[in-house]
């Protein structure tokens with residue numbers, strides 16, 4: 519196969535400045551558009567390895583694109599950004615979820631905030647977000663090259679040399695927005711540029727559970743459960759779904775995110791404790807004692823906490839080594855103690871992780887300590903910027919990951935523009 523090598527000239531002082539954005543995902547496309555608005559005379563080139571831009575955005579939110587969150591239920595950013603919350607706090611003063619909302623509505627996308635505070639396009643179609651961004655890329659004259667995997671980036675004079683299999687570009691600024699990489703090998707394009715990396719690890723996965731009895735309850739949802747990885751302080755709280763492979767749902771995904779590092783170290787094996795009810799242990803014990811008095815003649819299986827499905831209750835009775843046809847009046851103090859224990863600390867063996875069709879992200883990547891927090895420019899490599907999941911920033915589900923991509927894309931674009939002196 520013949521490979522044509524095209525070397526573009528370095529943009530000098532008298533020529534147009536050139537910025538190369540590597541990766542046409544959420545952060546890269548957003549940054550390219552913002553940059554072109556700030557610096558209309560700058561040449562902005564987007565290099566994308568796959569056949570089309572924004573392929574991941576197209577499948578976000580199950581094809582509906584949960585593009586941000588109202589943050590109304592977020593008490594602290596640490597709760598939703600296990601990695602990068604300080605950076606996000608700083609940057610939300612410049613580009614927050616409200617700005618995202620206004621930005622997309624200004625571009626003609628009507629948005630809706632669901633009861634759970636997740637924000638979607640009113641059309642419930644991720645392609646509306648993809649279509650809007652690609653239209654703006656075209657309108658602003660951004661040069662998009664697909665099938666252009668960047669293999670290497672190196673210093674060249676005061677700028678950078680960016681190489682794909684068949685082209686070499688010289689650029690004054692480079693923005694790396696290649697998304698989360700499953701392993702460090704994904705960052706090999708930066709091999710000549712020393713940077714501190716945080717190990718790449720999956721986040722946002724559900725748990726495979728060994729217990730076959732639990733799995734027979736697939737489809738049952740507990741609206742408020744607490745899940746923890748035993749031996750750590752990591753917890754996830756919220757709805758929990760029992761699946762045919764184990765457990766899933768927001769509580770589980772949150773724990774997978776908060777303890778992503780610990781799960782990887784344990785090779786996704788370990789003990790998971792589930793707290794099925796919200797009540798304090800003492801209140802729960804009182805409830806059970808009271809039920810023994812008020813429903814003395816009834817069978818154990820017929821009366822249960824409202825939050826629990828009757829089939830799940832039967833399963834939990836068995837976990838406490840009790841017979842479901844036992845009468846409440848026959849419960850001893852020891853039985854009540856065992857049942858309370860199962861309801862508040864029910865331990866299952868985790869045998870692996872499962873991604874199924876859910877959102878997943880990678881934690882780790884380019885360490886934030888490499889970057890000027892204000893601009894996302896590499897401290898040791900002037901003109902080299904980073905945005906999105908390629909950095910060590912990631913979030914739980916709910917629109918927070920895309921919000922990080924928009925915010926960081928915006929900040930990096932302003933950093934590049936400020937460097938060029940077009941704004942400031």
Ligand SMILES: Cc1cc2nc3c(=O)[nH]c(=O)nc-3n(C[C@H](O)[C@H](O)[C@H](O)COP(=O)(O)OP(=O)(O)OC[C@H]3O[C@@H](n4cnc5c(N)ncnc54)[C@H](O)[C@@H]3O)c2cc1C
Nearest residue numbers: 541543544545567578579584668696697906907917919920
């Ligand atoms: C199934 C799924 C559903 C999701 N749903 C949601 C959701 O509803 N809400 C939410 O907030 N988050 C969601 N996420 C997470 C969210 O999509 C990502 O966090 C976000 O897309 C990250 O944006 P990014 O620009 O950093 O990376 P990406 O969007 O992954 O873009 C990176 C781009 O860089 C390209 N690239 C990589 N390497 C190279 C290279 N060497 N040269 C050239 N190009 C390269 C890639 O092909 C890709 O197009 C979901 C993720 C998945 C997998």
